[in-house]
Amino acid sequence: MALKLRLARGGTKKRPFYHIVVADVRSPRDGRFIEKLGTYNPLLAKDSENRVVLNAERVQHWLSHGALPTDRVLRFLDAAGISKRAARNNPNKGVPGEKAKERAEERAAREAAANAPAEEAASAE
Numbered sequence: 001m002a003l004k005l006r007l008a009r010g011g012t013k014k015r016p017f018y019h020i021v022v023a024d025v026r027s028p029r030d031g032r033f034i035e036k037l038g039t040y041n042p043l044l045a046k047d048s049e050n051r052v053v054l055n056a057e058r059v060q061h062w063l064s065h066g067a068l069p070t071d072r073v074l075r076f077l078d079a080a081g082i083s084k085r086a087a088r089n090n091p092n093k094g095v096p097g098e099k100a101k102e103r104a105e106e107r108a109a110r111e112a113a114a115n116a117p118a119e120e121a122a123s124a125e
Helices: 056-064 071-080 098-124
Strands: 003-012 015-024 035-040 052-054
Touching (some): 003 056
Antiparallel strands (some): 003 015
């Protein structure tokens, strides 16, 4: 059975609250889980000690049994010093798409065309 440490959403509409749980990968996000390991309240300030609450001993237990944390839970574990999270780098994320490149080229061509007659008039004088 493949296990995940993940977030299960609770709370009301527009007031999220998450439980950090260990669950089978096949069970739904807010569905059946094996054990609650902590909580995450994104509405609290980032420096608040109650924003993320973890039972470190049980987290270590489940990690030793092969449970894999999701990206967000791995961030919490890294901040708590339980697990190490490798830095990720996607250099292509900031590159504009094809349409944006085409629009930039068109804009540059229009500006060059608009500036050309003005330069010719200035040089003719």
